Amino acid sequence: MADEQDPMHGVTAHLTIRDGKGSAAVDFYQAAFGAEEIGRHLAEDGTRIMHSHLKINGGSLMLNDDFPEYTGGVAVPAGVTLHIHTEDADQWWERALAAGATVRMPLDNQFWGDRYGQLDDPFGHHWSIGGPLKA
Structure with missing residues (x-):
């Protein structure tokens, strides 16, 4: 282990x-x-x-x-979304917004059977949060 x-x-x-x-x-x-x-x-x-x-x-x-002196430039985030799957998507969503994340796609019950939404963090990275549907 x-x-x-x-x-x-x-x-x-x-x-x-x-x-x-x-x-x-x-x-x-x-x-x-x-x-x-x-x-x-x-x-x-x-x-x-x-x-x-x-x-x-x-x-x-x-x-x-980032260490541009070693890489010859700045790394720019592109084409990646980090996903968090949790039992309480709303709790994680609200905590992220309170910390300064911004909404890309509102958290909602989705047709594929998850409660899901997307956020941007203040550093240019995209996050999604998902979990069980909310009644």
Whole structure:
């Protein structure tokens, strides 16, 4: 069995956060999604995050600040939506909005049998939240 530091089973999302806002992103994910930070390693500048490992709803999420001096440019999020499936989509939805997420697609009962909606976080990443239909 993997320990809490080992997210290497299945597929793990790894986000790059622009403009040195990695610490703010960790704070947001803690407030919005109840994330627990398992570990953090800072760059030599003592500010930017080289690696952070979070647990959200039992799954791992890794992130780092962007390092354009090593990559030749800024990584821009595109074409990815991170999904959280939970027993109470409304509770997770309201917490994310209160933390500063914005609505892409309103949370509602969907024809395929889930309560589902999409949000944007303040760092340019797309999230969906889903769960059982609400009566």
